[in-house]
Amino acid sequence: MGSAQEEISVDVLVIGAGPTGLGAAKRLHQINGPSWLIVDSNETPGGLASTDVTPEGFLYDVGGHVIFSHYKYFDDCIDEALPNEDDWYTHQRISYVRYKGLWVPYPYQNNISMLPKEDQAAAVDGMIDAALAARVANTKPADFDEHIMRTMGEGIANQFMRPYNFKVWAVPPKKMQCAWLGERVATPDVKKVVNNIIHNKTAGGWGPNATFRFPAKDGTGGIWIAVAKTLPDSKKRFGEHGTVTKVDANAKRVTFKDGTVVNYNKLVNTMAVDALVEHMGDKELIDLSKDLYYSSTHVIGVGIRGERPERIGDKCWLYFPEDNCPFYRATIFSNYSPYNQPQKGVKLATQQLGDGSKPSSSELKDGPYWSIMLEVSESSMKPVDQKNLLKDSIQGLINTEMIKPGDEIVSTYHRRFDHGYPTPSLEREGVLTKLLPALQDRDIWSRGRFGSWRYEVGNQDHSFMLGVEAVDSIVNGAVELTLNYPDFVNGRRNTERRLQDGAQLFANKKAGMQVDTEL
Template sequence: MTYSDICVDVLVIGAGPTGLGAAKRLNQLNEASWLLLDSSETPGGLASTDITEEGFLYDVGGHVIFSHYKYFDDCLNEALPREGDWYTHQRVSYVRCKNVWVPYPFQNNIGMLPEGDLVNCMMGMIDAALEASVSNEKPRNFDEWILRMMGNFLIYTLLLGEGIANLFMRPYNFKVWAVPTAEMQCEWLGERVAAPDLKTVIRNVILQKPEGNWGPNATFRFPARGGTGAIWIAVADTLPKGNLRLGAEGAVERVDAEAKTVILKGGKTIRYRSLVSTMPVDSLAERMGDEELVSLTKVLSYSATHIVGIGLRGVRPENIGDKCWVSLVLVTLAAALIHSNQLSFSFTFLKMIAPSTAQPFLATILPTISLRPVSGFLQSEEPMEAGQMAMKQRRALTEISESSKKAVNESRIIEDTIKGCINTNLIGANAEIVSTYHRRFDHGYPTPTLERDDVLKQLLPKLQAKGIYSRGRFGSWKYEVGNQDHSFMLGVEAVDNILREDAELTLNYPNFVNGRANVERSLAEGKTVLPTFPADQKLLKR
């Protein structure tokens, strides 16, 4: 049978979490013919793992597993069923600011700051609480939400100094999103950003008590072997191989929505009745050649992401302790000025998350690239003596955002990242670096701009009217439901809508999904059990 002979009920483009979620549900229901395409040889998409020549594993982003869905948990446990397949951790996360470690979330732990900054932040929060108590309007954007919650109004700043907004929230979020907070909406916040409670903050300051364990990923899982990508390879292995087309034979060239045909690179075609596309929706519109849709997608904003990995040998700095994640905000003045556009917004010691995979494939001792990276770490040097070489090797993973409003010098990005890590004492100035890694993703974070929702309300229904379900992190462009569990369920629920007209809760009601445990079905039963939902029941039609 040739590709041109194939006609399937449901065609899925993309073997990341969303595409695999769709495929998993299609295979389970067994009510329709289906096929999954991906141009990559390895499943995983934006949740895959790269292996360097030296054998270091780097996830293509800071990924951990936490869940709002029993079905998602069931599928992952089926793919990796043994007790030793997973590590479970309590998140240990800090913000590096003013040369001190502030536990995450920063806004609940300002008692760790130097006294002057602590006073300014407290005064700002009190000011914000008073202002919010008399306001009748909702914040119009993310920046107004920050001011409403944490203070930093102009007159206050001029009189007393910087509060939480300018000390942390604005600079950190610019590092993450690469756009000013005033250009972002605040509907996406939900469980993503902690709203400080003034009474709790005051109590913590007086008692000198840190406030932790906030958010859905306060407890998380991570695979014991192979990095995050191993999860999705294992999930793909539970599917029939005959329904997967990976690599060159799965590369999509064009989508003909009128003929309901996908044209692959090389000219072969596959016909479908319904299409679940997980590629970025702007790329989909271009492949469709639809000028109206292309015009709509140009309003959508996103940032590119640079993943920089550093392979190290030796003992980690004492100040790191048991920290898993570090958010990098304002460091020393010199470092902040020098590295304001290059310094990463997150830093992860992968050994803290998956100890047994710290040196997964290292059969030999690696030579030293540099002993003193600040003074020229790119220069190769002689390997150290055997006794020193045998010290443990470990990995650090960083993320750096880029946009037209936040430039990155890609030719210097590894050097600048290492310098920034040294200036913040995340790695020692005499760190022994044995490996470096860099990969850029053009589509890294879908930005929740002020215009986003109006565009999506037009764009997604227009596509669905053509039988195309654009879903996933960049398929449906909703960061608030862009984690691995959300992405997987976007694919599952798209299939349920296609075959059974079930509601797509994750796509349409992010706040509901994120606001409570969503035990809507189990893998064994495979039935949708809709919770009590105070919406038009027509939306929940089976």
């Protein structure tokens, strides 16, 4: 789009072409009112929802993404981008926790009946203590650890919740607040748990993603490439032409790596807000943003020759609280789509065996192939031996009986994402309640997984709608439900709520009309 050193003026500039930026651009395109432009430093749209392909042809997402939605608007947009029935696979979530050599159905706290007797006893003791204490508690939990203790008790806290959450967040639960929880953590029903123990039964599927969709081709990133294709090329600048070097919030000018300057009236920012304030060079906001915490994510992929083993079956994703492996979650990525790995007839060499030894032959051989994707968190409180992480992860797969020492590994993948999880730290709200309004006072709507730093609305559907709602706020002054009322949008029966319906409901609620707040 034009030559370097040019100057462009638009009503709305959108920085970042991940789900949030694309949501904003999609809405701007649909409204067909203000002039706009979307930019991204990557050539390929998708941001933290993109997909990599190894030289051998194995696909890996940036962590465990699946499509389940709280919004009809979101569904309509991705169905427009990938409209055919054969563009998608739909799966039942089959998920387990690995504990003491057992596969305990997820969520762990509802399936105590699967544990050894001494662990069952410890878990039930703790749940009864927690239930009794909850009756007399008259304050809210001060932190996530206290929430765990109050809802599940010490047994489950020590067996699963504390070690698992430290592995995920790379900070102890004591240092996290609990406003983010919403529907993400199942609270156990003590009577039902005890009943299941007596009858040796397991609890069924729980949560918002008990069924989910996954694209047939190109991984999760394929969705966002397809969404971006529904937008006009003249309004997209990707790669070097879309790499921001400076944001002058006073003059409302953004400078790019190729020298281009874009003047804007309103800015929708979806880059990490700590990076944005650095680009702005605003010392006060930079100091404020230093109290926002995040963890880095390592995504590790292992491609294996052979039929998928019986013990793996139709498992989707699996949780690992114990210290016999560095990863907290494994996804059987080959189960999501047959196109997530090379087809059977593709000939590949064995790179190594599961135990790290060299194969007896380097000849190219046929498949079939299957694959596992692993996630490992990192922070200053939980450092990672990057040099040996791939080797340690493969050993962890053997330790947890996911693969065998003699399995033929034909492909490996390891990539580190600096900003992986926005931590719901105790300090977070104190920062965001000052930082986001300060930016908005300068006509900057900072939104998205790291743009607005709220993990509880950081899924793909939430992120997309944060962009859509930012544009509605800019153009129509509409209330941003997802940003400001996460519990409302995450409510149990919200899945089919249209954006306009939600805004109307909220208006009714403010007017004092009777509204079912669990919509």
